[in-house]
Amino acid sequence: MDFKYDVIVVGGGHAGCEAAAAAANMGSKVMLITMDMSRFAQMSCNPAVGGIAKGQIVREIDALGGYMGIITDKSSIQFRMLNRSKGPAMWSPRAQCDRMVFSDEWRSQLESMPNVFFWQDTVSDFIIQDNIIKGVTTKNNVTFKADAVILTTGTFLNGLMHIGSVSSEGGRVSEPSSKGLSETLFSHGFTVGRMKTGTPVRIDERSIDFSKLQEQKGEETNHRFSYLPGSNKILKQRSCYITYTNKKVHAKLEEGLHESPMYNGTIQSIGPRYCPSIETKIVTFSDKDRHQLFLEPEGQSTIEYYLNGFSSSLSLNCQVESLKLVEGLENVKVFRPGYAIEYDFFDPTQLRHTLETKYISNLYFAGQINGTTGYEEAAAQGIVAGINAHCKINNREEFILSRDQAYIGVLIDDLVTKGVDEPYRMFTSRAEYRILLRQDDADSRLTPLSYKIGLASKSRYDYLQEKNSFKNELIKFIRSYSVKMDKTNDWLKSKGTTALKQGVKLIDILNRPQISIMDIYDFFNDFKTKCNEIPEERLLEVLESVEVSVKYEGYINRERVLADKYKRLENIKIKDRFDYPTLLSISTEGRQKLEKINPETIGQASRISGVSPSDVNVLLVLLGR
Incomplete structure (x- = not known):
């Protein structure tokens, strides 16, 4: 018996769950095939979400309309904001979770979606015609057809576990490995490697x-x-x-x-x-x-x-x-x-920025199959793959986040441009524009983009607009509110900062490093009254956003200028415009890397390891620039 869907998602881990939810919420009928329906988004390693850079990714997933943040909040047994002693670019939320509740909440969420369907089985092979994916077959000899397939196999592809001298096949403790898929993909020209992780x-x-x-x-x-x-x-x-x-x-x-x-x-x-x-x-x-x-x-x-x-x-x-x-x-x-566990992965330079493979159309990879590690990195790839699979089969514009828009953009660009030589984990140091990619403003950066493509709901978009309105009103207030010397100097001295010699605006007080937004909230009754217009559950988030926007305005504007300057290179398209092996004025390594990756833009070419600035200049000269 054959079954037909718009999108098939193989694997029910963090990448698979976000991919299925995204494609389904955009309107695709999704078949989610997993080995065990009692282990959706299983926390195989530590029972926690977020951390340095990872926390920013989770907030970005949430801003796009994903579910990792919502489900983390529902299953949290401890929350901490890391790196408070550093600047806001480094602030990173982290939550300890009840891993059983986390998985149960994911199942409940997926089951509530009318466009998501389930099958408990192991995918054993693909249906491929003229290098276009058409569906999959399972271990139980069931055929599922679809216009797009998203592969999110985690550590299960030829997984092998080790405890001392004892080795056993498996993708996770007490769960079997998946066989056959790596061999099929290898026969279609994919490069397969092995990675190791441990718990x-x-x-x-x-x-x-x-x-x-x-x-x-x-x-x-x-x-x-x-x-x-x-x-x-x-x-x-x-x-x-x-x-x-x-x-x-x-x-x-x-x-x-x-x-x-x-x-x-x-x-x-x-x-x-x-x-x-x-x-x-x-x-x-x-x-x-x-x-x-x-x-x-x-x-x-x-x-x-x-x-x-x-x-x-x-x-x-x-x-x-x-x-x-x-x-x-x-x-x-x-x-x-x-x-320890060994498993197969595929060189991510074999992917496009949409996470579609270069060798088989409408086939997408997401998660550890691409050489990454971490729940958050997997979920980020999952939501992007789900969005793009839906867009591709509906002839819509592809969805790609740039490096100055999101850590998710940095993650995917690093993978497809540079590849991996060890399991990839996101760090704040990987992003050139960290002050633009803070955890406090992910919704402002990404929710409008997601709403435009039909993933983020109107209620979510309206909720963001309301928050921005609250924020702008408070900033307007502190820019215009006058502070008198006689009523303020004793308080300023108690905070370890110098007294005023003349009246100033409230924004000048907030810009002092010794003064926080909460200090102002506690001391200035007029400001507190203004804040009473904001619902209590939103007040802390709005106040922190105001403080970052005011105190770091100069840094933010300067980094925005730099990002816009380098973004010009991202607008120079070069895909399929050069026969790289014949460009002898480019270094040998540069020619080899450019031919292998076939970058979309000059900007991407400049980030390829082995492509020098002089190689990029040669390309610009050949383009008449």
Whole structure:
């Protein structure tokens, strides 16, 4: 029996869920095929969302009309805004989640969408005609046809797990790997590689001596991930805890290195350099006497804890014996050991910026299949793939975010332009225009774009317009409100800043580094009265947006000018305009890289590793510029 849909999404992880939701909300009939319908958006590794740069991505997904932020708020058991001591470009929201509630909420969300349909099975092959995807077949010999297919297979393609000398096939603990798809894609010219990731041990709360640990509480604020109204912190809030390894732990770990598949030659895949296993830490940083470990609860009521910082592929005995030497874990009981997993990925330079593959039309890749790591990076690719799959089959303009519009734009441009030589993770340092890509203004940057293409709802768009109106009214007020010396100087001195010598506008007070917007809110009654016009649940977000806009106006404007200057290069189209191997005035490496990637614009060409500024100048000369 054949079944026909507009879009097929293969895989129910973070990328697959966002892809299915985006395409469905834009009007496509979507078939979501997953191995296990009880594990949508499973948090395979740590039960948390956000963090440095990742938190900005989640807010961008939310601004576009995705669901990761909404579902994180519903399942949050702790919220923190990281990097408060730094500038606003570095502020990054992070939430500890109940991973079971998170998955359940995703299932409920998807099941509420009339355009999303489900099939529990394993996709084993593709239907491809004249290099155009036409559908898929499953392990149970069911055929599904569609105009577009989005592949979001995570770590399941030929997945192989390692615990010491024990290896077993699987894409995640207790779940089988997927076979056949890599071989089919390889036969169509795709380059296939192997990567490695790992996950830490899970331990029993009842065996932890918390009196020896440092408690890390969440913030008691009204912050949330989603820009939309709604209650967050509806679950029981829980603390995380910190402890450290020590020299005895390191010595015990070293005894087991001969059994580690990473050090005995069993694993030869590429692993994440910035998130190393504990055995890699003690080898690479042998001068360090200790490494920080975070104990993170897996939910609001479970006794299961995730030991962040202790990823490992060492044997079970070595992991347990080492843990018992950690302060607070002397009597530790383990639910399951950490393990490493190898899986197939595809060189992302084989993709267009829409995440459509170059070799097979209407086939899209999203998530770890593209060499990335992290729930947030996967979800970001998923929503972009879902949008573009719908647009392509409906003959609509493709949806591409630039590097000055979103971290999502930076992520995808890095992948398709530079490729990866290790699992890719987003950092703020990867973005040239960090002050333009803050977490506080993702809705202003992206919701209008999403509303224009029919993804973000009108109610969401109107909600943004109302917020901007509140913000603009407050900025207008502080620009015009006069501050008198005699009523203010004592207060200014108490805040550690100099007294006034004449009257000034309120904006001059706010621009002082010692004064925050909340200081002004607490001291100036007229300003507080003005703020009373804003609904309480929106006040904090609006005030923070006002403060950033005022205090960093100069930086923001300067970076906008730079972005606009370099954007001119993005408007010079060069795709298919040159026969690169014949351009002998360009370096050999430059010719090879340009031919392989065939960049869309001069701007993209300038970011390709191996293409020098002089190579770019040659292209500009040939274009008559």
